[in-house]
Amino acid sequence: MQVTLRIKRFNPEKDKEPWWGEYKFAAEPTDRLLDALNYVKWYLDGSLTYRRSCAHGICGSDAMQINGSNRLACKVLLMNLGQKITIEPLRGYRVIKDLLVDMDAFLAKYRSVRPYLVTHTPDPEKERLQSPADREKFDDTTKCILCGACTSGCPSFWADGEYVGPAAIVNAHRFLFDSRDEGGEDRMQVLNTLDGVWRCRTIFNCVEACPREINVTRAIGEVKKALLYRKI
Amino acid sequence: MNGAGRPKPESGLELYAWIFMRISGIALLVLALGHLLIMHIVHNVDHIDFQFVAQRYATPFWRTYDLVLLWLAMIHGVNGVRTVLVDYVSPRGWRTASLASLYLLGFVLLALGSLAILTFQPPMAP
Amino acid sequence: MVKPLEYLTYRGGPGHWSWILHRLAGVGVFLFLLIHIVDIALIGWGPKVFNKLLFLYRAPAFRTGEVLLVGAVLYHAINGIRICIIDFWPETMALHRKLTYAVGIIFVALFIPTAIYMLSFVVK
Amino acid sequence: MVQRYDAVVVGAGGAGLMAALQLAGRGHVAVLSKLYPTRSHTGTAQGGIGAALGNHEEDHWEWHMFDTVKGSDYLADQDAVEILCREAIETVYDLEHWGLPFSRTPEGKIAQRPFGGHTREFGKAPVRRSCYAADRTGHMILQTCYQQCIKHDVHFYNEYHVLDLLIENGRCAGVVALCLATGEICTFHAKAVLFATGGCGKMYRVSSNAHSLTGDGMAVVYRRAIPLEDMEFFQFHPTGIYKMGILLSEAARGEGAILRNKLNERFMERYAPALLDLAPRDLTSRAIYREIREGRGIEGKNYVHLDMTHLGSEVLDKKLPDITEFVRTYMGIDPLTHPVPIQPTAHYAMGGIPTDVDGRVVIDEKNTPLPGLYAAGEVACVSVHGANRLGTNSLVDILVFGRRGGRHAVKFIQENDWVPLPAHADEPARALVSQVLKSTGKERAADIRDVLQDEMMDKASVFRDAKGLTAMRGKLRELRDRYRQVKSEDHGARYNTELLEVIELGGLLDVADVLVESALARQESRGGHYREDFPKRDDANWLKHTLAYQTPKGVELKFKPVTITKFQPMERKY
């Protein structure tokens, strides 16, 4: 099939303003959008810049706005996108070059929720036991690949970048609901603030954007509920 | 670490605001929709005049009803607009100023409204 | 950061639109409430002033606005209930799209007849 | 710009992070990675990590050791395998203590599943040894290790691409890296350097490997006169999604999926009557190629079916959720109702930088270490995988030897001082970069890479012979000439990913060269290396490791003996 990629280009080293690059070529309908981007980079314009690695939706490198929604370029096939495809960088982050954005602030938020298991009891000789039912409680949120699609699609985050954002909350949830974790109190304190979970207005754009199909809003809701019960 | 911002200390305020929004919302569902139903649909502005109000306020029930509605709607609304302002007004000074104006406005109008409801003296029926 | 118009260009899900409407409706109703308090307070000035004012309310433009107000409160209320449901029962979030569509359907089902009924007085 | 650290870890996959965790707090340490750590390819590992915990049934590390040695076609060094299998157990418990969310048995223990080549009582029947977290084990390992690094404040330089290794007076002095964000070339002066840069699977067309797996670490080290060991052994995983190469883990067959040909036959009955579809990968991949060659590929094309339709949604959605989703997303079919088209996909480099069991890089047949230089993970060759790696053993390898390397490096930095930096240390790296940026050539890197990948697939993959390999040797020479004329369109400094791809291609060409020369030399068939002109294993002449050196005349090969302790070579039957 014939496709046209409209890509928002911006290289601060030489451009004053972002501009739209248009690239027309033939591709297989079953190609990933990432394959099409690679085609542009490899054969049409070597300066096109974006991140990519695994090419099958696991590493979280290539989240971008595709036809107006946040997706992973390696996880959408051209046949589902139509002939004219508009591609822009994730919004809400500083654009460094073309589709590549600065994720430092995003990752700093991730780190702020203490995303690691905290235990005070000494480790047993073998594994800590955990029932399948307890394991199931946080299964959904262990899937996060830190791609940033959710946070960048969240209107509350667009409004104020101080919002810790859905991705960080997802990762806090992963530990808050892990029966082995004993660091909940600290994490709760970070989240029980204006810039924590309470800025979430249940807009669900995060859920729509998440390439790992994590029900992000539900995780946030569970954290809110946990905060509520802790206080009452 | 740019833009990370140290998390502000927990105060619990946001949590209480959140729960209040939900409880007052459910109450408003009955009160506000009831109010609209009575004043704008079953009756409509064609029927409503001073006389109508006077009759209604002859019973304490409607006064209480309106008073509760006023308070809940006002606090719910002020808090709602607060979230909106906090979202879109990030420069510190502007944020403080706009929030202060909002609270002031809310307070004055709440007082005014309460006063009107409480002090209203229906003239003796002719 | 993100410009106001760009809030409309992002293609999120139905939740995106329901939030925009909820927020607009909430703020709109709040602004009306402010005016409403002032005019009701005028009742303290006695029947003359008050009844005169009601004239304003009876103007067709105002009557149409009234329909919008009812619509705004109605939508905000129904959607508010959806928010409460998903907040207190996070399990229901698996159905989030369906719930949002349900709000739309209920709103239309209630609002259209009400609006026709109310507008029928204006036309008269 | 020169920065000084006690130790530098290059690569932030499982191996790099594990090593960094040992070093954290015990010295001034930096981790350099060309990808943000959680984007590393360890995250894509699906099936599990092998350890004889015996949570479901009796199991012993000796059994694990036997399977690994047999799986390796007896080329693995058995002292190293023993360490691997013993320490696997404590490593898995460590991961669990760090919070890794393993799937659980009803009693709440770590769940385990069967995996190709893993057996009980020295080959009697499959055993459940692979500890798993659904089919996202690698993801969980990578996340968990990275989380521990956050906890221990490990210092990362993300998106730094290492270009060169510095050696002074036979000792390691540091590395030179390109900072992608600024385009600056930075020198890291260090007492110890640990390479954990992963594999080189992108030299093949159909590959399960990430775009970033271009053998950088191997190439950098190789250019500094350090040999690469056993590079002819490259593993093809039997079940990659047709054409795309995306992996469908052996866990699928562990849970009961079956391979079928055009006639709907369960053809593995002919090739491995005891283990059937759970036979080791080299054997299974060859079986699939044979079926295809003999005209039993589906619709006469070069693929067969992986049949999971009988597994039911309970197994697919609960135990194999990710691969089920891959099939749905990329093939547009539902594995619940349709068999999945698969073909063998380039997967894993058994060979790499030779190291001893402490992760020290050794540079000759006598295992002489190069002081201060370490390697671990897929980039290294200890060798625990020999001629063929068993599924689940790489994750064990990266963690066990990442840790051992890290621990040894701790000792090393405490006992040693920096060697002075060579003069103009960053000169070669600068030259490399400016040569690409200033190039006036007309060759497109992508065209060269296309030819490389197609030809390697054709001539140096599952089946090999002298004719093909010799032709490949010529091809590589030609490609190298073209590479000298490579053009560049992006002359900017910031995030010049085009520059990066050109440099990566250079690495691939070097590594492919070594692979082809080593494969041509080895006149026998063993594990992942199958010569049609020499179809038998030849222990008399070839029970030895290959060491390939770069010399001005081209690749020079030397050989080193295999360490055999517990298990004498036997015929390998499943």
Ligand SMILES: Cc1cc2nc3c(=O)[nH]c(=O)nc-3n(C[C@H](O)[C@H](O)[C@H](O)COP(=O)(O)OP(=O)(O)OC[C@H]3O[C@@H](n4cnc5c(N)ncnc54)[C@H](O)[C@@H]3O)c2cc1C
């Ligand atoms: C799809 C798939 C599934 C697999 N499943 C399993 C399984 O179930 N069980 C199992 O045991 N094994 C499995 N494997 C194999 C195993 O996952 C890998 O061999 C292992 O993860 C390699 O880890 P590593 O730490 O050596 O390298 P990687 O995780 O690949 O990390 C390499 C690191 O090096 C960095 N790097 C590379 N080059 C440079 C450079 N020039 N400068 C700076 N940094 C650099 C990268 O940024 C990255 O951080 C699988 C492999 C694949 C591809």
Ligand code: HEM
């Ligand atoms: C009729 C019943 C009502 C219900 C069930 C209801 C419910 C809610 C709920 C649950 C919220 C919180 C939304 C969130 O946190 O995402 C909210 C917000 C809000 N409400 Fe109401 N409400 C009602 C009536 C009103 C009235 C009468 C007003 C006006 C005075 C009002 C003004 C607002 C405003 C301004 C917001 C903030 C909007 C936002 O943050 O996006 N509401 N409402």
Ligand code: SF4
């Ligand atoms: S929650 Fe989903 S969208 Fe958000 S960062 Fe994680 S994987 Fe990406």
Ligand code: F3S
């Ligand atoms: S889009 Fe944003 S507001 Fe909440 S539900 Fe998702 S985080």
Ligand code: FES
């Ligand atoms: S390239 Fe890894 S998620 Fe797309």
